[in-house]
Amino acid sequence: MRIALINPITRRAQGYHTIGTHIPQLGLQVLAERVPAGQHVDLIDEVFGTGNTEALLRQGNYDLVGVTSYSSGATRAYEIAATCREIGVRSIMGGPHASACPEEGGQYFDSVAVGECDEVWPEIIADADAGRLQPRYHGRLSDLETTGLGRARQTVHPLNGRYDVSAIQTSRGCPVGCEYCSVTQFNGPNIRRRSIDGLLAEWNETPQKFVFVVDDNFFGVGPKHAEWAKELLRAIIKHGKKRLWFSQTTINMGDDAEGLRLAYRAGCRGMLVGFETFNEESLKNYHKGINRKNLGRFQELVNGFHRAGVAVFGGFIIGSDEDTPETVADTAYTAVRMGVDIIQVTNLTPLPGTKMFERFKAEGRLLATDWPRDWERYTFTETVYRPKRMTARELDEAIYELRYAAAQERWVWKRAFRSLLRTRSLSTALFVYGMNHGWKRMARVQAPHDAQRYGLSPQPSTRLARIKEAFGMHLWSQVQFAPVVAAE
Secondary structure (H helix, E strand, O other), rough: EEEEEEOOOOOOOOOOOOOOOOOHHHHHHHHHHHHOOEEEEEEEEEEHOOHHHHHHHHHHOOOOOEEEEOOHHHHHHHHHHHHHHOOEEEEEEHHHHHOOOOOHHOOOOOEEOOOOOOOOOHHHHHEEEHHOOOOEEEOOOOOOHOOOOOOOOOOOOOOOOOOEEEEOOOOOOOOOOOOOOOHHHHOEEEEEOOHHHHHHHHHHHHHOOOOEEEOEHHHHHHHHHHHHHHHHHHHHHHOOOEEEEEEEEEHHHHHHHHHHHHHHHOOOOEEEEEOOOOOOHHHHOOOOOOOOHHHHHHHHHHHHHOOOEEEEEEEEEEEOOOOOHHHHHHHHHHHHOOOOOOEEEEEEOOOOOHHHHHHHHHHEOOOOOOOOOHHHHHHOOOOOEOOOOHHHHHHHHHHHHHHHHHHHHHOHHHHHHHHHHHEEEEEEEEHHHHHHHHHHHHHHHHHHHHHHHHHHOOOOOOOHOOOOOOOOOOOOOOOOOOOOOOOO
């Protein structure tokens, strides 16, 4: 039996999926690992482009095509399903969007898999091989430690490209339950860990020297989870191959000096921290309790990461009911003053399967509702709902100003040098340089699309001047950290 696994990508927006480092779609490699011996599996990852997918499907003589998709890729996924039906190949859709909208997916695919499907995937293959593929399959939240599930086939690459980093997952699930996030709904509220021995084996077998540990919350939210993370780090230090890596965590990790020192010794050079906002009321509305509790200590906690040599990759979301067009500039300025090494600002996006999506839908605030075509607009780079204190266009234009300044200002080396001063780590500073350089390139590629929507360039304004000031802060400014005050 010949199987193709596909990751569809939206063609509407530019991003890290089209420029820079090609991070694996881990779900494809995890499912590839679960394909029984004797069956053939190929990967097609449209992070490398969408142009060859149909041709590869027509040439591959496949018996089953599996597609895993986020909401932004669902529109493209349904086009792939149409090709499968045209050439007579059975198809199945899984992943977050299929789990949130199974009835919709069932209109295009022969079958839909809901939830985590590691355990049920061999059953799906067997049913397809026997000609009895069912219209719906339901996965479950498995015990990763005892079953060994979650391991990826690290040596397999897509037919249409080659990954230049590795992706590994040590845990699934998140207890935070943010209003805008579907992780708790899809992976459950409990953090489920894989076995340390199994993780070490995969860590040592991956051929890449740089790893993205894709956990939604590597360090967890309490002493029990923190101790497990430190146990894993000690094992990597003692038995793991030397690699550099980054992951995602919550701000509370900045309080654990031991955990951060271990992370650095194990090769960690950056952590993506979801700050989301400096506004306490917005954090309350997002149900981001950990951040709200630590809002007054953000500076202290960022300093904790830096003292250990670990860069802070700050994620910020603009578009809450408290935000105005000025929030973009204020957020960028405050984050730079705080010493956040890499800044990612995205549009608030209500995804299907989240509490926010249901609330906005009930309130009649969703703008992009021509589904499935409009799923391609749910990219975190476009406002698809009505904000309360500005229009959707005003929010888009404010973030356009940020991308415009990022593309124009000479700031990447400056930010890397500041990171070197703060962390005293050359490898961390080089990581910061690489990430910020990728963001600047992304901003430049996106610029023609922005110009087409909004005009040739943003008009001079106090807001734009403040953004440029954030990018162009003097090299030696703010080396001594200043206290951060929550935004009004």
